[in-house]
Amino acid sequence: MEDGFVGLRHMLTIVFLSGFAGFMEAPVITDVTVAAVCSRPDDTCSLAVYLTGFQQVAIGLGTMVMMPVIGNLSDRYGIKAILTLPMCLSILSPVILGYRRDTHFFYLFYIIKILTALVCEGAVDCLAFAYVGENIHDRTRISAFSILAGIKMISALCGTLVARFLPVAWIFKVSAISFLVGLLYMRIFLKERLNDDEVGVHHQDDHASSEITMLAEPILNDTTIKTSVFIKKQSSLKDMIFLMKTSTIFVQALVVTFFSSFSDSGMQSAFLYFLKARFGFDKNQFADLLLLITIVGSISQLFVLPRFASRIGERKLLSTGLFMEFMNMAIVSISWAPWVPYLTTVFVPGAIVVMPSVCGIASRQAGPGEQGKVQGCISGVKSFGKVVAPFVFSPLTGL
Numbered sequence: 148m149e150d151g152f153v154g155l156r157h158m159l160t161i162v163f164l165s166g167f168a169g170f171m172e173a174p175v176i177t178d179v180t181v182a183a184v185c186s187r188p189d190d191t192c193s194l195a196v197y198l199t200g201f202q203q204v205a206i207g208l209g210t211m212v213m214m215p216v217i218g219n220l221s222d223r224y225g226i227k228a229i230l231t232l233p234m235c236l237s238i239l240s241p242v243i244l245g246y247r248r249d250t251h252f253f254y255l256f257y258i259i260k261i262l263t264a265l266v267c268e269g270a271v272d273c274l275a276f277a278y279v280g281e282n283i284h285d286r287t288r289i290s291a292f293s294i295l296a297g298i299k300m301i302s303a304l305c306g307t308l309v310a311r312f313l314p315v316a317w318i319f320k321v322s323a324i325s326f327l328v329g330l331l332y333m334r335i336f337l338k339e340r341l342n343d344d345e346v347g348v349h350h351q352d353d354h355a356s357s358e359i360t361m362l363a364e365p366i367l368n369d370t371t372i373k374t375s376v377f378i379k380k381q382s383s384l385k386d387m388i389f390l391m392k393t394s395t396i397f398v399q400a401l402v403v404t405f406f407s408s409f410s411d412s413g414m415q416s417a418f419l420y421f422l423k424a425r426f427g428f429d430k431n432q433f434a435d436l437l438l439l440i441t442i443v444g445s446i447s448q449l450f451v452l453p454r455f456a457s458r459i460g461e462r463k464l465l466s467t468g469l470f471m472e473f474m475n476m477a478i479v480s481i482s483w484a485p486w487v488p489y490l491t492t493v494f495v496p497g498a499i500v501v502m503p504s505v506c507g508i509a510s511r512q513a514g515p516g517e518q519g520k521v522q523g524c525i526s527g528v529k530s531f532g533k534v535v536a537p538f539v540f541s542p543l544t545g546l
Contacts, residue, residue, distance in 0.1 A: 164329030166302030176333035200537035207534035209265030218523020227339040233270035234330040236263040245319035280510040280518030290453040292503035297448030304441035394495040407514040408532030413540035431454035451533040465504035472496025
């Protein structure tokens with residue numbers, strides 16, 4: 148396999164195509180929901196808000212269980228094999244809205260979206276982070292995570308830009324085609340790195356006791372675990388409990404992941420409805436705002452952070468990102484004019500570095516052949532935050 152970042156180009160392409168398809172739907176789905184379930188197209192009724200909240204809870208509950216399972220299976224059967232399923236299922240929901248968007252087809256889309264998202268939501272990102280963790284080692288890993296997040300932001304930029312100019316009927320069709328192209332590209336070009344090729348996989352029993360001792364202490368010297376951590380193949384829940392018992396840093400990473408996901412998910416479910424009700428934003432203004440966010444985020448993730456991430460370290464990046472995320476949400480919550488949400492995009496570079504930093508810290512807690520388990524646990528806790536958020540934010544938004 149090619150060394151360094153060059154060997155990741157196929158996975159980065161898959162992440163781009165998947166993200167492009169998903170983000171293309173974001174600016175228009177609010178208007179589609181309101182038009183399908185509300186009596187007046189210009190009204191943000193409570194039903195639309197609660198449907199979005201329920202969908203988020205249902206998907207979060209499912210992915211909270213499924214992401215650790217998917218991560219575990221990817222370590223056993225390979226990332227390429229497991230990635231095929233979510234890539235296939237992702238095609239279904241945009242096909243429905245690409246055909247028709249009346250009330251009946253919207254509810255069909257709503258049900259299919261929930262069912263397929265139990266496997267699809269976050270699966271590509273989870274497996275991509277695991278792929279990076281297996282193939283990029285030591286201090287360059289955080290830079291690779293930043294590049295991966297940057298590609299995700301570039302896909303959001305392109306998807307939002309296309310959604311800004313395409314008619315609604317074409318947005319979902321192009322989204323479905325992008326998912327299909329990503330699936331075919333993955334099956335043809337992505338190279339699988341088998342667990343049997345990883346150092347130490349066959350010697351995990353011999354090193355189990357020494358690894359537990361290493362993991363019991365906080366990793367302050369940027370030491371990366373080279374050998375296997377888990378004693379044997381067991382269930383995803385037992386894997387997660389085992390790692391939490393033996394790694395203080397991993398527990399701290401899970402706590403940060405939960406609260407970051409909780410706040411981000413609450414904002415995502417309520418932010419666009421808040422802007423629509425407060426300032427009368429429509430599809431084009433949603434697209435403009437998301438476009439600005441993705442431009443700022445893409446530049447910082449691809450050209451700024453990779454140059455300094457390895458020197459600064461995950462801990463300082465994480466602290467800075469959490470503070471800037473707090474400032475962003477605090478200012479948005481007291482928006483007094485339509486231009487205020489645009490102003491807060493200056494905090495985007497710090498806010499989007501939170502999860503790459505967390506994933507970089509967590510990836511050091513296991514060997515190269517066990518990155519699926521670690522990233523699956525992170526994704527599971529992330530989903531739990533998405534489950535809890537709507538119970539708080541949806542009632543507040545519906546007031």
